[in-house]
Amino acid sequence: MQTTTQAVIFDIGGVLLDGNTPMPGAVDALARLREAGIPFLLLTNTTRRSHADLLATLHEAGLDVSAQQLLTPARAAAAWLQSHQTHGVLLIHPGLLPDFAGVDTTLIGAKIEATAPRAVIVGDAGEGFTYTTLNAAFRELMAGATLISLSDSRYFREADGLSLDAGPFVRLLE
Structure with a gap:
């Protein structure tokens, strides 16, 4: 039985970023999902940094993510x-x-x-x-x-x- 990916949920720390540095393949993975039209959401359990601060860090790391794709x-x-x-x-x-x-x-x-x-x-x-x-x-x-x-x-x-x-x-x- 073949399945089709409907959406992807990512954790940020250790999955997409190591500190403020993108993990190998992270930028490409998000770009490929976007090209394939597969929605994705980024989750984090951090409770010291604001949504805007995290979003800026993601952008600085080269990860193309909208504010709506980040849940804190x-x-x-x-x-x-x-x-x-x-x-x-x-x-x-x-x-x-x-x-x-x-x-x-x-x-x-x-x-x-x-x-x-x-x-x-x-x-x-x-x-x-x-x-x-x-x-x-x-x-x-x-x-x-x-x-x-x-x-x-x-x-x-x-x-x-x-x-x-x-x-x-x-x-x-x-």
Whole structure:
């Protein structure tokens, strides 16, 4: 039985890019899919870089990708907040703030006047994970807010070694 490819979904890190460098054959693979009329989507679980920043990196690496072909956790969470008319309380890395522009959100710990249902959005907040911010998130959740995790990864590799990702902090709040 012969099958026909209907669409392709790619992870970015380690599949299309190694850091900011295209993997061998990545540029050609996307070009061939485009020529064949096969739609594709790029996914990532990164929670430190905005959609625009990632898209710029892809373009700089020679990967011809449109904004609509890139799906990030922050963009998905922002869309969820809008579709559910929910106020987002953000415990995220500052690099993700542009992805929540125009969405009803506040940073964790800020005074909230919103009356809409709330959701605590947790990504890799890096140095933003403190007792104060985690306790504020805990209190929001105990008051009935929904917990939305941008990543459940335990760790990721940085230039100086492994670092905790959002997963352990999400587990703490569950």
